[in-house]
Amino acid sequence: MIRPALCALLLASSPAQAEPSAFGCTNTEFAPSPSIEGRDGVFYRVQSDLRLQHPMSDIVVDQLARLARVLAGQGTTLVYVNVPTKGQAMPGFLPPEAAAYGYDEAMMQANYRDVVTRLNAAGVAAPDLMTAMLQAGPNEMVFFRSDFHWTPIGARLAAEAIGRTIRALPAYDGVTPARFTSQEAGPETAFSGLRRELQTFCKETLPPVEARTWITTRATKADAPAAAGQDGALDIFGQGDGGASLVLVGTSFSDSTINNFAGFLSEFTGIETTNYSITGGNQFGAMTSYLTSREFAEHRPTFLIWENPIYNSLAQFGPMPMDELIAAAGPPCDIPTGASAADGMLTAAFPPGALKAGDSLLFDHGGEGARVASVTLEGAGGLHRSIRIERSDRLRATGRFYLNLAPFWRPDLTRVSVSFDRPLTEASSLTLCPTPKGDAS
Incomplete structure (x- = not known):
């Protein structure tokens, strides 16, 4: 027989009662990527979106600072971009039972800001994407409902924050920004491994990873009227960048065409973005591929953006990957x-x-x-x-x-x-x- 006091204790320690699924989903917490469903059918991965397993250690901060110094010694400014988790940047759609899985909004957001603050204090340019993405409208989704990647809305807010950071860097002083414009195009649907996993637990069809895409183009002399750069300087023809170059290396967040992240970076920095990102390369794939390439050795960029989700720990494989990057950067x-x-x-x-x-x-x-x-x-x-x-x-x-x-x-x-x-x-x-x-x- 269970005593009343023990029964109350068990009830208090159990997850909050979940709201009915919008798509007839059950037991998604037992999916290969355990997930829970929030408001309006928004899914969050338990491990990566609700918990933060790998806060950035002081050792990793020091390694990134070394890498930034070595790159700077050869004329390249590193911009390290922490992509926030879905739980950090889009908390408004979380279900009440998220707390039972270890989610604490204030702690999660404080953790992100702590990483960004420590990186900047160590001399690594690290824009705050989370705060920028939290400025989205109440019904604007910065991540897809059934996937963990950012939408064009999220990518644009992120690129705008990165652009502000780059324009404030000393290396930008000699740059004459070009003018890039982004226009909406037709809808596009992307494949999602997470959506495919979750669909087997749901009766109704989950929302596809679909969005209206954007196309970013560089202005020509024929374009009019003249545009002012975001720092207020008049850019008569939207031409020329003072010889500056910008390279993006990252994960599937940067490699996907549906979000136009690289295009938005060109728009908000005024420098054409060359994208070397790799889907499935995890934290080091694109960065290692680029820094060990002859292209990098022979034509070093003015700015190097390294995009990496905050849950992809740079300490996961020990010191060798970062040591190799530092050697290659010299x-x-x-x-x-x-x-x-x-x-x-x-x-x-x-x-x-x-x-x-x-x-x-x-x-x-x-x-x-x-x-x-x-x-x-x-x-x-x-x-x-x-x-x-x-x-x-x-x-x-x-x-x-x-x-x-x-x-x-x-x-x-x-x-x-x-x-x-x-x-x-x-x-x-x-x-x-x-x-x-x-x-x-």
């Missing part, structure tokens, strides 16, 4: 090592003590296509360590791999070898990287 790794080729490997020998803990190496296959670099470190005292650097199928196979020696360094390190998943070419090389300007590590 000056050309062109210090010869005298490496020789034999049996499909490049090998460089060093006097004892010549290699330092902070040194980095570039293993360049010499062309596109190689996805794996197998590195061996040897020392006079019998040291033998193997490291595998790999690019998944989603990433671009640039054939260029960077390794910071700090996690593997020993004073007796005297030999470095590398082989690739493709035969060596005449252009294959093993070189040492100079200490990056601005790196205080």
